[in-house]
Amino acid sequence: MVKSYKICAIFVLASILALSGCTTNVHNNNQSSVEEHQQQDTEVGYKVPIYPNSEEIKHMPDEELWSSFNISSSLDRKAYVSVSEPGEIYDWYNKNVNDKDIIEKNFLKNPQTNEVDFYYLKLKNDSYGAFIVIMNSRGDMPDDIKSMFAIAQGAWSLVDACEPFMNEQKHNEPGKNSYQDLGLGEGSVVFDITPLADNAYSYIEPLGNLNPGSGHTFPTDHGAFWFKNPFTDTPIYDVRVPAEGVITSVYYRQEQWPDGSGHEDEYYNDYKVMIAHTNTFYSYLDHIWELDASILSQTGELKLGDNPVYIVVHKGDIIGKTGGRKGAQRGLDWGIIDFSKTLQYIHPERYGWYAHSAHFLEYCNQSLKDSLIDKIGVPDRNVKRTAKPLWGKADFDQQGKLVGNWFLQDINLNDPLAEWTKHLSFVYDVWDPQPIRVAVGGSLSIPAILYQVYGNTPDPADVSLKSGKVVYKLQGTEEYGETSIKATLLVEMIDNETIKVEGFNGWVSNPTFTENAKYYIR
Numbered sequence: 214m215v216k217s218y219k220i221c222a223i224f225v226l227a228s229i230l231a232l233s234g235c236t237t238n239v240h241n242n243n244q245s246s247v248e249e250h251q252q253q254d255t256e257v258g259y260k261v262p263i264y265p266n267s268e269e270i271k272h273m274p275d276e277e278l279w280s281s282f283n284i285s286s287s288l289d290r291k292a293y294v295s296v297s298e299p300g301e302i303y304d305w306y307n308k309n310v311n312d313k314d315i316i317e318k319n320f321l322k323n324p325q326t327n328e329v330d331f332y333y334l335k336l337k338n339d340s341y342g343a344f345i346v347i348m349n350s351r352g353d354m355p356d357d358i359k360s361m362f363a364i365a366q367g368a369w370s371l372v373d374a375c376e377p378f379m380n381e382q383k384h385n386e387p388g389k390n391s392y393q394d395l396g397l398g399e400g401s402v403v404f405d406i407t408p409l410a411d412n413a414y415s416y417i418e419p420l421g422n423l424n425p426g427s428g429h430t431f432p433t434d435h436g437a438f439w440f441k442n443p444f445t446d447t448p449i450y451d452v453r454v455p456a457e458g459v460i461t462s463v464y465y466r467q468e469q470w471p472d473g474s475g476h477e478d479e480y481y482n483d484y485k486v487m488i489a490h491t492n493t494f495y496s497y498l499d500h501i502w503e504l505d506a507s508i509l510s511q512t513g514e515l516k517l518g519d520n521p522v523y524i525v526v527h528k529g530d531i532i533g534k535t536g537g538r539k540g541a542q543r544g545l546d547w548g549i550i551d552f553s554k555t556l557q558y559i560h561p562e563r564y565g566w567y568a569h570s571a572h573f574l575e576y577c578n579q580s581l582k583d584s585l586i587d588k589i590g591v592p593d594r595n596v597k598r599t600a601k602p603l604w605g606k607a608d609f610d611q612q613g614k615l616v617g618n619w620f621l622q623d624i625n626l627n628d629p630l631a632e633w634t635k636h637l638s639f640v641y642d643v644w645d646p647q648p649i650r651v652a653v654g655g656s657l658s659i660p661a662i663l664y665q666v667y668g669n670t671p672d673p674a675d676v677s678l679k680s681g682k683v684v685y686k687l688q689g690t691e692e693y694g695e696t697s698i699k700a701t702l703l704v705e706m707i708d709n710e711t712i713k714v715e716g717f718n719g720w721v722s723n724p725t726f727t728e729n730a731k732y733y734i735r
Contacts, residue, residue, distance in 0.1 A: 261336060261343045261364060262309055264302050267293040279365070282333075282346060284375050288367040295360045299347045302360055303332040306345060314338050319627050328464060328518055329631075335372060342372035349518055395459055399493045401551055402456045404577045406529065407438075407585070408498055408547055413450040413536065414438035417588045418544070419598055419605025420572050421643040423652045423663050424693075430636035430654035430661075431618045432643070434556070434570035434607045435497075435548030439591075440536055443543035450536040452501050452545065453529050454488065455573075460508070460524040460532075461495075462487040465515045474540045481538060488526065493553060495566075496573065499546035501533040508532050547573045556608040558618065559710065559735040563629045572604035591644070594692075600646045609640045610735065613709040615676035615683075616640065619733035621656050622711075634661065637714065637733055639673035649673065651687055651702065658729055659700040659716035665690050667720075678706045686720050703730075710735040 263269075270292045279290060295302060307318065317335040331348035347362040365375060416439050421432040440447045464485040470476035485499040504512070511524045526532065535545050549571040555561050561568035574582055574589075589604065590597030598605065610617030620626075621635035629635075634655030642648040649666040653659060664687035671683050685702040689695025701721040705713045715730040 260366060261306075261345065263293065263364075264295055264297070264305055264362070266297075267295040267362070269293050279363075282344070282363075282375055284344060284363075284365045285367075285371045288344075288365040288371050290363065290365045292361065292363045294350065294354070294358050295362070296357045297360055299329070299332055299349055299360045299362075302347050302362060303334075306334055306347075310334075310336055311338075316342070319625065320631075321628065328466075330519065335375070337369050337372070340369050341367065342369040343367075344372050344375040349516070394492055395461070395489050397459065397489060397491045399491055401494045401553065401576055402490045404455050404573065405581055406453070406455055407573075407577075407581070408452050408455050409438050409450055409535075409545055411584075413440065413448075414544065414588075415441045415592055416590055417574075417585060419589055419603070419643060420570075420607040421605040421640070423638070423640070423643060423650055425633075425636075425652050425654050425661050425663055426693075428633045430633050430652045431638050432605075432607045432609065432640055434564075434567050435499075435546050436572045436574065436604065437544045437546045439544040440542075444540050446539050447536045449534050451531045452498055452533045452535050453531050454526045455496060455547075456488075456490050456528050458488040458490040458496075458526055460486055460522055460526055461489050463504070463508075463512055463515060463520045463522055465517055465520060467517065468541065470538075471540050474538075476541075481541060483542070484533065486532060493551070495550040497546070497548045497550070498532075499548065500542050500544065501535050502538060502542060503534040505531050505533050549573050549576065551576075557610060558608055559610045559612060563620070563626065565628075565630065567630065570607060572602075574604040575602075596644045598644050605643060606646075609638075611674060613677055613706075614674055615680075615704065615706060615712065616673035617735075619712060619735065622732040622734050650690075651685060653716070656731055657702075657714065657716035659687075659702070659718055660689075660695075660698055662695055662698060663690050663693060664688060664698075664700065676704070676706065678708070681705060682726075684724060707732070 279286065284290060303320070307315070314336045315334060316337045318333070320329050320332040331346055333344065333346045336343040336345070343364060343366040345362060345364050347360060350358045350361050365372065418433075418437040418439060420434060420436065423429055423432060466483040467480040468483045470479050470481060482502055484501040484504055485497060486501060487495060487497045489495050507530070508524060512520060512522050535542060550566050550569050551571050552569050554569055554571060556564070556568050556570060558564055558568060574585060577585065586603055608617070616639050619637045620629050621637070624632050624635045636652075636654040637657075638652045640650055640652070642650050647669070649669055649672065651664045651666060653661050653664065655661040667686035667688055671680070671685075676683055682703060682705045685704065687700040687702055689698035699720050701717040701719065701724055703715045703717070703724045703726060707713055712733050713726065713730050714733055715724070715726050717724055
């Protein structure tokens with residue numbers, strides 16, 4: 214888990230690289246040079262290939278670059294820039310170094326934005342090794358430069374000591390909440406206004422929404438306002454601060470307009486703003502398309518990705534605009550992080566900050582809450598949530614039962630929420646908790662969609678080790694217009710925290726496991 218105040222090291226690193234001088238020495242690697250670099254070198258011990266067409270920074274950066282990752286000056290250290298994206302470079306190294314040499318590899322994300330901050334690899338060959346770290350370029354660099362990366366090579370004892378110092382798992386005791394001391398005290402706040410005017414939205418979404426196509430294979434952990442007529446040219450609405458606080462992060466994306474919007478192949482700006490109301494209580498507003506000038510004047514130049522900031526804001530301040538994006542922005546997310554609460558996941562530590570999620574309705578004063586409760590529903594579908602809690606539920610895990618969230622066994626456990634295509638959930642409908650829902654993120658041999666269960670049985674809350682193999686006949690939902698899709702899921706609990714699963718297209722009688730079966734864990 215990454216502390217928001219420690220993420221600034223990434224930007225220190227990027228700044229140093231950007232200011233370190235002109236770049237020269239273009240590397241055009243072919244396969245023979247890759248193999249050559251993989252051989253041990255008598256001077257530095259272990260040489261890794263240089264990513265093709267990258268450019269070495271001629272003047273070495275300041276020592277702070279290396280100290281940020283505990284990279285010793287006794288190692289052979291070089292830094293480069295490239296026109297390729299960081300993920301492409303990371304994938305290239307995974308393919309062009311020997312698998313047996315990769316001791317550790319990972320990518321670290323900002324838990325507030327769920328976006329990659331940087332990638333790294335550790336390589337070892339006998340008593341020598343190399344450390345590679347890859348990240349986005351800065352906005353003040355040439356437009357064609359997309360990435361920066363650094364390589365340190367030498368004695369394994371020194372390489373082994375290299376690490377991203379932001380890694381929470383190495384710098385915090387297990388179970389500790391990783392929030393920062395902003396001098397705001399502790400505890401939750403009570404809201405008496407919402408971020409949007411009442412006439413801006415048609416309904417409020419509870420916790421527990423499912424939509425694998427948008428990355429929500431697990432039930433959503435935030436509330437949302439859905440605009441009126443989002444598929445037409447909706448009006449532009451002000452977004453306001455719901456309570457006193459400090460903006461600690463602005464996440465900047467550029468999203469592609471969807472088909473039918475009239476702007477195909479074009480991109481629009483999209484921002485997520487994280488606000489600390491106290492040291493232990495945050496709210497975030499996601500899908501703002503324009504930031505107010507009063508905010509931009511304090512952020513400095515924003516780059517794509519996370520931008521740590523410190524901006525004091527007051528209740529009712531306008532921080533930006535939303536709406537006005539036909540078919541693209543359908544609503545505004547309002548999420549809550551309350552470190553005094555932890556959702557009932559089997560392994561809450563795998564959910565980072567989002568293990569402390571809640572719905573904003575829980576924190577509204579009674580008058581505001583009463584006025585909003587009736588808006589929990591979808592007027593166009595004549596659907597309302599009547600089950601308690603009215604604001605929904607995100608956590609369904611039960612020890613020793615099938616119900617709840619599951620991660621594919623080979624998922625990156627340092628950031629398991631990132632790979633949502635490796636998620637699988639056996640839960641219930643967000644509006645009516647009686648119908649069973651199975652959400653498939655990917656990885657199985659059936660379409661990655663939300664399914665209803667034919668006959669609404671067996672209930673995953675009743676499936677345990679004693680149940681043996683169970684079969685689900687699945688069908689796409691009316692909600693997403695996918696009822697023509699049918700599939701069969703064969704599931705068996707191997708132990709209390711492991712299941713064996715295989716998907717088959719269509720409804721199959723008496724299915725049996727094959728080599729295509731997958732294992733999922735809690």
